[in-house]
Amino acid sequence: MKICVVGGGAAGMMAAVTAARNGAEAVLIESNxxxxxxxxxxxxxRCNMTNFCSPQTFLTNVVTNQKFLYGAINLFPPEKTVEFFNSLGLATKTERGDRVFPLSDKASDVTKTLEKELTRLGCDIKLNTKVKSIDINNGKIVSLTTTSGIVLCDKVILACGGASYAATGSDGNGFSLAKSVGHTVTNLYPSLVDIKTKEDYSLAGLSLTNVNISIVDYSGKTIFSQFGEALFTHDGISGPIILTASAYINKQNINGFTIAIDLKPALTNEILDARILRDFSINSNKTFKNSLNGLLPERLISVIIEVTKINPDKKVNQITAEERAILVKTLKNFTLTAVKIGDLNTAVVTSGGVSVKEINPKTMQSKLIENLYFAGEMIDVDALTGGFNLQIAFSTGYAAGLYAATEK
Ligand SMILES: Cc1cc2nc3c(=O)[nH]c(=O)nc-3n(C[C@H](O)[C@H](O)[C@H](O)COP(=O)(O)OP(=O)(O)OC[C@H]3O[C@@H](n4cnc5c(N)ncnc54)[C@H](O)[C@@H]3O)c2cc1C
Structure with missing residues (x-):
């Protein structure tokens, strides 16, 4: 059986390896x-290649169409991914938050390992070859028309990726291929991406640790809240909390939403006020602008002063209780105004894709065309950061490769 895998990314390479290991003649077609x-x-x-957790925990980190992935993640869970790479000679290590990386810290070693196995299995790798159309006869795919000619095939696995970071080859053309054979592609949204903000405090590069960030909509409702890290960019805010937030709010128009940063989440207003009062009494002769070093990163001090509107040259022993209350409020609720979510092309993953309603969740087989399968980011699934998205690619790639090779 000749199986053509379109797309030599994580999902396509895993699909081709699995198909070949299960007796198929695998052809891997990659436009790059x-x-x-x-x-x-x-x-x-460094390639955070998976997250070393149970399938149950894994699924709680899937944002879109969690249930659809149940079969694939249980069939080929993170543990199997680690075993798979270790058995091929790629040593791995597990870091904070169960994130798995190659021991070498080199993402290129992940690709090299897959490539070596594909070569060992005799897989036909066609580089610089782009699939332009899928040729159907009597409801079945018979061949693929590529930039290097026609490739005949018994089965096809589409693993063309999403529409983010187009320069890597996943430019969304896979969605057109899927549509051309009748599949529905849901709306595409950027996920795991920064948020652009209205204010420009020139804080690009400043990271905030141990903060709590809430996203508040027009009605004042908190639609997301999380503790962790964030990073100011030249036109907004990014970092782990924001990337996670983006996965949940990417389908809304967030223009005008408030990003409320609690810079001191471990302290109540009262305790924070007492702490400031103590700092002020120790440094009673200092000016306000020189009194905040113990409380805030250097670059944030002038911004906080600007927001509180307290005279920076005022001696701290002259700061009133009212001014202190304003300072406490600003530290507990430093706000930015969201303008929009970052662009799809700069998103770590694409949310949306080939509708899961049209794909068998066990086998990744198309419900519309018998000899077509899907794998990876081009399916309408996406997860949080932490190695979950590559694992989705590996699990769905494995399932597609296995069932394409073994089912009639
Ligand atoms: C900056 C960045 C960092 C990331 N870090 C992580 C991380 O650490 N951990 C994690 O889990 N996830 C991470 N991700 C997400 C992860 O990389 C993707 O979800 C995953 O690579 C998707 O794999 P895929 O095989 O489905 O698609 P892709 O890797 O996009 O592969 C698709 C391939 O198909 C090819 N192709 C497309 N159309 C055609 C065609 N018509 N003909 C032939 N070939 C075609 C493309 O050239 C491409 O090589 C990151 C993403 C980005 C952008």
């Missing part, structure tokens, strides 16, 4: 000059 271009930039070049 090399395989796994996106893998190179994952985990800041």
């Amino acid at each position: 000059e090399k395989l796994g271009k996106k893998i190179y930039i994952t985990g800041k070049g």
Whole structure:
């Protein structure tokens, strides 16, 4: 049986390896000059390849269509991913939050490992070859028309990725291929992306640790709240909390929403006030602007002063209880105004894709075309950061490769 896998990313490579290991003649078609271009930039070049957790915990980190992934994640859970790579000679390590990385800290080693196994299995890898159309006869795919000619096939696995970081090859054209054969593609949204804000405090590069950030909509309702880290960018805010927030709020128009940052979440207003009062009494002759070093990162001090409108040159022993209350309020509720979520192209993942209603959740087989399967980010599933998205690619790739090769 000849199985053509379209897309040599994480999902496609896993699908081709699995199909070949299960007796199929696997052909892997990739439009780029090399395989796994996106893998190179994952985990800041270190590739957070999975999250070493149980399938149950895994699924709680899936934002869109959790239930659909139940079968694939149980069939090929994170533990199997680690075993798979370890057995091929790639040593791994598990870091904070169960995040798994190659021991070498090199994302390229993940791609190399998959590539070596594909070669060992005799998989036909066609680089610099883009699939332009899917050719159907009597309701079944018979061939693929590519930039290097027609490739005949018994079955096809589409693993073309999403529409983010188009320079890596996943430019959304896979969705057009899916649509051309009758599949529904849901609306696409950026996920795991920064938020642009109205204010420009020139804080780009400043990271905030141990803060709590809430996103509040027009009606004053808190629609997201989380403790952790954030990072100011040149035009907004990013970092772990914001990326997670984006996964939940990306379908709304967030223009005008409030991003409320509690810079001192461990302290109540009263305790924070007492702490400030103590600092002020120790430094009673200092000016306000020189009194906040113990409380705030250097670069944030002038911004907080600007927001409180307290005279920076005022001696702290002259600061009134009312002014202190304003300071406490600002530290507990430093606000930014959201303008919009970052662009799809700069998003870590694409939310939306081929409708899961049209895919068998056990086998990844199309419910519309018998000899078509899907794998990876092009399916309408997405998860949080922490290695979950690559694991989705590996699990769905494994399922598609296995069932395409073993089912009639
Ligand atoms: C900056 C960044 C960092 C990330 N870090 C992590 C991380 O640390 N951990 C994690 O779990 N996830 C991470 N992700 C997400 C993760 O990389 C993706 O979810 C995952 O790579 C998707 O794999 P895929 O195989 O489905 O798609 P892709 O990796 O996008 O692969 C699709 C492939 O198909 C090819 N292709 C497309 N159309 C055609 C066609 N018509 N013909 C031939 N080939 C075609 C493309 O060239 C591409 O190589 C990160 C993403 C980004 C952008």
